Amino acid sequence: MFGLLKYFLYLLLVLLACLAIFIYLNQAPDKSVAELSKRWAQPPSQFVNIAGMNIHLRDEGPKSDQEPIVLIHGTSASLHTWDGWADALKEQRRVIRFDLPGFGLTGPDPDNNYTIEHYADVVAAVLDELKIQNCVLAGNSLGGYVSWATAVRYPNRVSKLVLVDSSGYPFEPESIPLAFKLSQNPLTSVLLKNVLPKSLVARSVKNVYGNPDLVSDELIDRYYDLSLRRGNRDALKARFKQTLPGLLVNKINTIDVPTLILWGAKDRLIPPKYAIQFNRDIADSTLVVFDELGHVPHEEDPQSTVLAVKKFLATHPPSIKS
Incomplete structure (x- = not known):
């Protein structure tokens, strides 16, 4: 009996030692906005005081465009996810993108909302600050949810919608990025407050790509660095608790603006059957599925996906709402 107890104590010490080594090797303290901005807020980035936050924002293209394109990123992403689209669109169109509260360099909402x-x-407040009456609103994942919710709540501010693997319906994922799972677990989320292996971030990003080989070291660096922005890890936990499918889902069928629905056929987080549901519920909508792409098709293959956007915009010229 004494020998067995001694064995378990030895095993416990070994496990504690391994845990201590793991924590030491993967320490990831918060980073300040000033530190992160050196790499991730180069021009044309700017910080604008909106809704009690210094929102990290990029506003490119001709300011004379009366129907700007506003791009909204998804969970744990940032405005950089739209780099490819912005480059392809900004020569002819005004393109605005910003980090949502709780993500990127914008950081936590002051009211934890x-x-x-x-x-x-917040989207409406950004439009007000930039003196934009209405816009083409495009969003991926959580950003898609934000986009169509804005169209429901502020119908006169949105003239067209582009939903890219959008959330909003209650959905059953086939696979969830490991970082998302751990951030929702009360025990592991405490650990991740000060410890974050870069390999965990890499695995999670690769999980949402149709072709994981396209995930570059720079891309992993970006997701990793911006997750360390002071307050973002706590905000992520709050976002998962608060931003859930709710009563607004019953108003999706009231959306009456031209809508383009883009989806990756290899999306395992929000499978393509939900694209069909959006297409069915939004009367004036067009669905385009990309066979080889995953949950972030605009980032994985910006060239192919933005062509669908350009075609959509060409067939639906600007219509300014009053």
């Missing part, structure tokens, strides 16, 4: 209604209100 991550409801979908509040996110829509």
Whole structure:
């Protein structure tokens, strides 16, 4: 009996030693906006005081465009996810993108409010600050949810929608990025507050790509660095608790603006059957599926996906709402 107890104590010490080594090797303290901005807020980035936050924003293209394109990123992403689209569109169109509250360099909401209604209100506040009456609103994943929720809550501000692997319906994922799972677990989320293996971030990003080989070291660096922005890890936990499918889902069928639905056939987080549901519920909508792409098709293959956007915009010229 004494020998067995001694064995278990030895095993416990070994496990504690391994845990201590793991924590030491993967320490990831918060980083300041000033530190992160050196790499991730180069021109044309700017910080604009909106809704009580210094929102990290990029505003490119001709300011004379009366129907700007506003791009909204998804969970744990940032405005950089739209680099390819912005480069392809900004010669002819005004393109605006910003880091949502709780993500990127914008950081936490001052009231810890991550409801979908509040996110829509922030979009409206950005439009107000930039003196934009209405826009083409495009979003991926959570950003898609924010986009169509804004169209529901502020119908006169949105003239067209582009939904890219959008959330909003209650959905059953086939696979969830490991970082998302751990951030929702009360025990592991405490650990991740000060410890974050870069390999965990890499695995999670590769999980949402149709072709994981396309995930570059620079891309992993970006997701990793911006997750360390002071307050973002706590905000992520709050976002998962607060931004859930709610009553607004019953109003999707009231959306009456031209809508383009883009989806990756290899999306295992929000499978393509939900694209069909959006297409069915939004009367004036067009669905385009990309066979080889995953949950972030605009980032994985910006050239192919933005061509669909350009075609959509060409067949639906600007219509300014009053």
